[in-house]
Amino acid sequence: MLYRTAGQFKTSYTADQALFPIRQDAYLLGIILIFAWVVFPLTASEFTFQTLLIPILIYSLAAMGLNILTGYAGQLSLGTAAFMGVGAYACYKMVTIMPWMNPVVAILLSGVFSAGVGVAFGIPSLRIKGFYLAIATLAAQFFLVWLFEKWAWLYNYNASGAIQVPNLKMFGVYIAGPQADSMIQYFVVLGIVTLLTLLCINLTRGNLGRTWKATRDMDIAAELIGINLMKSKLTAFMVSSYVVGVAGALFVFMWRGAAEPNLFDIPLSFRILFIAIIGGLGSIMGNYLGAILIVGLPVMLNTLPQTLGIPISSAMVEHLNIMIIGSLIIFFLIIEPHGLARLWALIREKLIIWPFPY
Amino acid sequence: MKDLKGYVTADGRQIGGVLMEMRNITLKFGGVVAIKDISFDVREGEVRAIIGPNGAGKSSMLNIISGFYTPSEGEVWYKGEKRPPMKPYEVARQGVARTFQNIALFEGMTVLDNIMTGRLTHMNAGLVSQAMWWGKARDEEIANREKVEEVIDFLEIQNIRKTPVGRLPYGLKKRVELARALAAEPSILLLDEPMAGMNVEEKEDMSRFILDVNDEFGTTIALIEHDMGVVMDISDRVVVMDYGKKIGDGTPDEVRNNQDVIDAYLGVQH
Amino acid sequence: MLNDIFVAPFVDMFAAPDFLMQVLWEGLVSGILYALIALGFVLIYRSSRIFNFAQGIMVVFAALTLVGLHAMGVPAWICILLTLGVMFVLAVVIERVVLRPLVGQPDIILFMATIGITLFLIGLGEIIFGGENKVMITEELGIPTGSVLLEPFGGLLILEQKDITAVIVAALLVVGLLIFLNKTRMGRAIRALGDDHQAALSVGISLQTIWVLVWFIAGIIALVTGIAWGARAGVSFALEVIAYKALPVLMLGGLESITGAIIGGLMIGMLEKLFEIYWGQPLLGGNTETWFAFVLALIVLLFRPQGLFGERIIERV
Ligand SMILES: Nc1ncnc2c1ncn2[C@@H]1O[C@H](COP(=O)(O)OP(=O)(O)O)[C@@H](O)[C@H]1O
Ligand SMILES: [Mg+2]
Numbered sequence: 012m013l014y015r016t017a018g019q020f021k022t023s024y025t026a027d028q029a030l031f032p033i034r035q036d037a038y039l040l041g042i043i044l045i046f047a048w049v050v051f052p053l054t055a056s057e058f059t060f061q062t063l064l065i066p067i068l069i070y071s072l073a074a075m076g077l078n079i080l081t082g083y084a085g086q087l088s089l090g091t092a093a094f095m096g097v098g099a100y101a102c103y104k105m106v107t108i109m110p111w112m113n114p115v116v117a118i119l120l121s122g123v124f125s126a127g128v129g130v131a132f133g134i135p136s137l138r139i140k141g142f143y144l145a146i147a148t149l150a151a152q153f154f155l156v157w158l159f160e161k162w163a164w165l166y167n168y169n170a171s172g173a174i175q176v177p178n179l180k181m182f183g184v185y186i187a188g189p190q191a192d193s194m195i196q197y198f199v200v201l202g203i204v205t206l207l208t209l210l211c212i213n214l215t216r217g218n219l220g221r222t223w224k225a226t227r228d229m230d231i232a233a234e235l236i237g238i239n240l241m242k243s244k245l246t247a248f249m250v251s252s253y254v255v256g257v258a259g260a261l262f263v264f265m266w267r268g269a270a271e272p273n274l275f276d277i278p279l280s281f282r283i284l285f286i287a288i289i290g291g292l293g294s295i296m297g298n299y300l301g302a303i304l305i306v307g308l309p310v311m312l313n314t315l316p317q318t319l320g321i322p323i324s325s326a327m328v329e330h331l332n333i334m335i336i337g338s339l340i341i342f343f344l345i346i347e348p349h350g351l352a353r354l355w356a357l358i359r360e361k362l363i364i365w366p367f368p369y
Numbered sequence: 370m371k372d373l374k375g376y377v378t379a380d381g382r383q384i385g386g387v388l389m390e391m392r393n394i395t396l397k398f399g400g401v402v403a404i405k406d407i408s409f410d411v412r413e414g415e416v417r418a419i420i421g422p423n424g425a426g427k428s429s430m431l432n433i434i435s436g437f438y439t440p441s442e443g444e445v446w447y448k449g450e451k452r453p454p455m456k457p458y459e460v461a462r463q464g465v466a467r468t469f470q471n472i473a474l475f476e477g478m479t480v481l482d483n484i485m486t487g488r489l490t491h492m493n494a495g496l497v498s499q500a501m502w503w504g505k506a507r508d509e510e511i512a513n514r515e516k517v518e519e520v521i522d523f524l525e526i527q528n529i530r531k532t533p534v535g536r537l538p539y540g541l542k543k544r545v546e547l548a549r550a551l552a553a554e555p556s557i558l559l560l561d562e563p564m565a566g567m568n569v570e571e572k573e574d575m576s577r578f579i580l581d582v583n584d585e586f587g588t589t590i591a592l593i594e595h596d597m598g599v600v601m602d603i604s605d606r607v608v609v610m611d612y613g614k615k616i617g618d619g620t621p622d623e624v625r626n627n628q629d630v631i632d633a634y635l636g637v638q639h
Numbered sequence: 640m641l642n643d644i645f646v647a648p649f650v651d652m653f654a655a656p657d658f659l660m661q662v663l664w665e666g667l668v669s670g671i672l673y674a675l676i677a678l679g680f681v682l683i684y685r686s687s688r689i690f691n692f693a694q695g696i697m698v699v700f701a702a703l704t705l706v707g708l709h710a711m712g713v714p715a716w717i718c719i720l721l722t723l724g725v726m727f728v729l730a731v732v733i734e735r736v737v738l739r740p741l742v743g744q745p746d747i748i749l750f751m752a753t754i755g756i757t758l759f760l761i762g763l764g765e766i767i768f769g770g771e772n773k774v775m776i777t778e779e780l781g782i783p784t785g786s787v788l789l790e791p792f793g794g795l796l797i798l799e800q801k802d803i804t805a806v807i808v809a810a811l812l813v814v815g816l817l818i819f820l821n822k823t824r825m826g827r828a829i830r831a832l833g834d835d836h837q838a839a840l841s842v843g844i845s846l847q848t849i850w851v852l853v854w855f856i857a858g859i860i861a862l863v864t865g866i867a868w869g870a871r872a873g874v875s876f877a878l879e880v881i882a883y884k885a886l887p888v889l890m891l892g893g894l895e896s897i898t899g900a901i902i903g904g905l906m907i908g909m910l911e912k913l914f915e916i917y918w919g920q921p922l923l924g925g926n927t928e929t930w931f932a933f934v935l936a937l938i939v940l941l942f943r944p945q946g947l948f949g950e951r952i953i954e955r956v
Pocket of ligand 2: 427428429470
């Protein structure tokens with residue numbers, strides 16, 4: 012009864028193509044948005060902003076970028092973190108060379124650089140497929156991280172080799188750097204993530220989305236029905252790397268506050284791949300579900316023993332964490348290889364027909 | 370019959386001039402000669418069949434037309450011009466659509482989305498417009514959706530619109546594949562064994578659809594088919610291939626009475 | 640600039656051929672280990688279409704188990720047997736818990752599952768053995784630790800005895816595997832599996848048995864590599880990185896080619912060393928070994944998408 016589609020008839024294709032053909036989905040989204048924009052900011056503590064809300068949003072965005080490439084266009088990438096790095100370093104260079112620049116604009120522009128690098132490293136995908144391509148993306152991963160370390164200009168020749176986010180103001184308020192308030196940063200992140208999510212939804216449900224999915228499902232047939240595979244794959248690399256790059260800039264500027272090259276190493280790439288896969292390849296919402304799980308779980312594991320009064324060292328917690336995440340990945344792959352988004356879709360389907368299951 | 374003006378069929382349809390012509394096509398895979406010096410033409414408005422035993426080179430011929438294989442020798446003439454070497458997607462954009470011997474649908478997408486991909490050659494809104502779902506992208510989406518709905522109605526698949534293709538039975542998949550090709554509004558439609566693996570009833574449906582397409586939209590059709598009965602029923606002219614060579618070409622009756630064809634093909638049990 | 644890139648390195652090579660040989664030797668030692676790991680990959684890939692990312696952590700895990708057992712006072716050679724036992728149990732558990740329920744899933748899902756295994760083993764390893772760097776029990780295993788001095792071209796070439804041992808053992812293992820694959824019923828079944836599941840099943844060996852076996856072989860390979868590399872660099876989780884190097888080897892050699900894995904491994908081992916010494920350090924600030932192999936494989940694949948030894952894939956519709 013929760014989900015009632017009866018009585019909701021589509022009278023035009025426009026209505027049928029609306030974002031939420033079923034009204035309840037729109038309600039649900041409305042509730043989520045109210046929580047995100049009103050309830051959380053009013054109630055969340057500093058700790059919640061820093062350990063849950065902000066990272067979940069940023070990780071979701073990065074996973075969404077990867078999902079466009081891997082889930083929609085079918086090109087497996089293991090180099091996501093390096094492209095986040097490109098975004099972060101590009102942003103750092105822009106705000107230090109042009110301190111007058113609006114930081115949000117800088118963040119949005121930094122994606123342009125990662126998009127460029129992404130297209131360059133996407134060119135092999137025209138010849139190389141499957142796991143071979145995945146290994147090829149590792150070339151980007153290792154090469155770029157090496158470059159972040161060796162190219163001192165990137166980090167303004169700091170002795171530490173790290174980049175430090177300066178204090179940045181927008182409309183008279185600090186939004187990045189040590190002085191910035193968590194809630195403000197949260198709103199900036201939320202705004203950017205919401206905007207990019209909307210754009211990604213539009214891209215994936217339209218003509219380009221179909222082009223990508225066709226390329227993913229059967230590239231030969233795709234080409235034979237008129238898809239220029241080069242264009243299809245390279246736009247996927249471009250859009251994906253753009254989103255990932257913006258996520259990387261947010262990652263450093265709105266959350267970490269500083270970054271060393273090895274922050275963008277392969278474990279981060281895998282973390283994002285987990286989020287995308289556990290959430291569901293080929294789904295936008297799945298990225299959020301995956302990020303909630305992967306970011307939230309360690310926090311829960313950290314706080315649980317304390318609240319229960321179990322004495323356990325933090326190193327032990329860390330290790331247990333890794334083990335549990337590893338097992339969970341396997342567990343989720345076994346129960347639902349198509350991810351949490353599919354799991355939700357199944358529940359939703361049940362709710363639509365409930366209580367008359369036929 | 371072979372005059373440039375075309376001819377009139379027994380059932381009174383006017384067939385036009387030459388739309389596509391294969392001239393002395395030879396195709397080799399390494400040492401294997403899959404097609405040997407074959408020429409034939411397809412006329413506007415015609416249903417042209419290519420028949421022959423397995424391995425005769427029929428699919429390879431369609432693949433050459435699609436630009437998927439490049440012939441070792443020979444020329445493809447299309448709409449009165451010699452076609453330069455082209456990528457398959459460019460060929461598709463010139464109005465050549467097709468179905469495949471082994472269904473090649475996009476399994477992860479719904480029926481509707483699959484058919485919408487057929488419209489892809491008619492859509493060109495830019496990235497920004499698409500990302501905003503505004504202006505040209507939105508108009509295109511709606512206009513093309515209407516076209517697709519026409520095809521859906523025509524092929525009577527309204528009730529599976531939103532079903533993921535992976536869940537469909539074989540016969541329906543074949544129909545969706547035809548829908549995807551039709552959605553492109555092609556100048557020439559290539560069908561590679563559209564009725565393979567179907568039961569009698571499904572075959573009848575499919576034959577009816579093919580004839581209707583040809584009738585209502587005047588679409589030129591080149592099809593490969595094994596079932597001789599069907600071929601004789603629906604095609605205007607037939608090319609017969611055997612071991613990469615052409616051994617017959619003409620109306621169904623002419624072909625049926627050609628001694629080479631009888632020996633090589635019709636005599637063999639299938 | 641052009642001189643630095645195209646002339647000077649070769650001049651250096653000719654000026655000090657003994658040093659060049661030293662570099663090549665070091666490359667060869669790494670290369671044979673890369674080849675070994677790549678072979679483990681190929682076996683698993685051929686028999687189950689699984690791209691086994693856990694190969695690296697298996698190296699670490701095997702080495703840690705060996706050293707850990709010895710620290711508990713177990714005699715060295717018994718440690719080896721016990722570690723092999725642990726790797727066997729691991730293979731059985733992985734087949735049971737992970738592979739069997741995931742049979743028939745898309746490649747990427749299986750691949751992800753092996754990353755899940757990787758994380759699990761990292762956590763488990765840290766909990767049991769701790770994360771700190773350990774010393775490989777080289778001497779206790781009877782591996783000679785001295786060095787051999789040679790004087791080619793009137794220069795000096797130093798070969799560590801443990802490296803020589805590693806090369807010999809690895810080479811023996813490779814030869815042993817080749818014999819196993821070509822001469823035994825089980826081995827042929829594994830190879831047949833790469834081409835055709837039905838054919839392999841008709842040999843009368845169950846898929847499960849084969850999987851346990853190939854994962855166990857991968858475990859043995861992991862142990863040997865773990866000992867050899869641990870003897871050079873100590874035993875820590877950083878060892879995992881060397882298994883990444885097997886990936887470009889696979890790209891070059893082809894995911895299914897046994898010869899490709901061996902030749903690709905040796906090639907990459909030597910070329911990356913050469914590049915690092917003659918180009919990387921003087922021109923690029925060094926440490927190019929992290930990416931060189933990948934970029935090299937990438938470039939080769941751009942020209943030969945099927946890899947150096949793969950057959951050209953002809954697509955059909
Ligand atoms: N991509 C290819 N590579 C090698 N040989 C091929 C290829 N495609 C087709 N052939 C060969 O060409 C011949 C004709 O095949 P095909 O055109 O599929 O025949 P048909 O469709 O008439 O059954 C066969 O011998 C087939 O093995
Ligand atoms: Mg055929």
